[in-house]
Amino acid sequence: MSGVITDNIGRSSGLLKAVGGAGKVKQIIMKDATGMTTDSTNFSGSVGGTIGDIGTAHISQAITPTDASSIIVVIASSASGLESNAMGGAAIFAGSTCKAWMNNNGYNVDASGFAVHAAWVAGGTSAITVEFRSIGSYIGSNTRLGAMHGGGSPSAATPIGTMTIMEVLN
Numbered sequence: 001m002s003g004v005i006t007d008n009i010g011r012s013s014g015l016l017k018a019v020g021g022a023g024k025v026k027q028i029i030m031k032d033a034t035g036m037t038t039d040s041t042n043f044s045g046s047v048g049g050t051i052g053d054i055g056t057a058h059i060s061q062a063i064t065p066t067d068a069s070s071i072i073v074v075i076a077s078s079a080s081g082l083e084s085n086a087m088g089g090a091a092i093f094a095g096s097t098c099k100a101w102m103n104n105n106g107y108n109v110d111a112s113g114f115a116v117h118a119a120w121v122a123g124g125t126s127a128i129t130v131e132f133r134s135i136g137s138y139i140g141s142n143t144r145l146g147a148m149h150g151g152g153s154p155s156a157a158t159p160i161g162t163m164t165i166m167e168v169l170n
Contacts, residue, residue: 026070026167031061033078033132033161036146041136043089051091051098055133058090058145059163062129065122069170072122074099076132077115078145078161082106088143089135090114094128101135114145121170132163 037058043051058078065072074092082088084106091101100118116132134145146160 021169024169026066026169027063028167029061029063029165031059031163033059033146035160036144037134038142038144039134039136040083040140040142042138042140043136044138044140051089051101051135053093053096053098055089055091055093055135057131057133058161059132060129061131061163061165062127063165063167064127065125065167067167067169068122068124070122071119071168071170072128072130073117073119073166073168074130074132074163075115075117076161076163077113078132079113079147080104080106080134081144081147082137083142083144084139086141086143087138088141089137090116090143090145091133091135092116092118093131093133094118094120103138122167130163130165132161 037056039056041054076092080088087103087105089101089103092099099120100116102114102116104112104114134143137143
């Protein structure tokens with residue numbers, strides 16, 4: 001069955017009703033990071049407000065929507081490390097606009113990782129460059145995507161990072 005789930009037909013049967021072409025995935029693009037990305041932007045002035053056009057791209061990929069009303073869905077994740085005891089940040093950007101961001105805390109250069117998700121209406125059929133960025137930290141220390149620690153290169157076992165972009169008909 002394809003389409004958007006709109007109603008549960010026969011509540012006890014578990015059958016679902018779908019309508020039209022909405023909800024169909026038109027395209028999926030996946031891209032992996034190729035190395036570690038470091039950024040030392042101080043985003044403390046942005047907390048509680050808008051994240052400006054800051055940071056360094058860990059993964060960058062263009063998508064050209066087939067329909068202006070499509071929903072662009074982005075899922076990005078990476079291991080991360082911090083240079084000091086800090087709150088690091090990562091974000092998803094469409095061009096120069098931050099669509100979603102999150103932070104994590106690190107202690108003594110170790111951190112956990114980021115999983116950032118965003119969705120928005122395409123608004124046109126021109127190519128959109130989507131980026132998963134390291135946006136620094138609350139105190140301006142380095143935040144590294146693609147590494148589990150504050151320094152050094154990622155090992156072969158380290159999850160360096162991945163980003164999936166989907167176009168879903170609205």
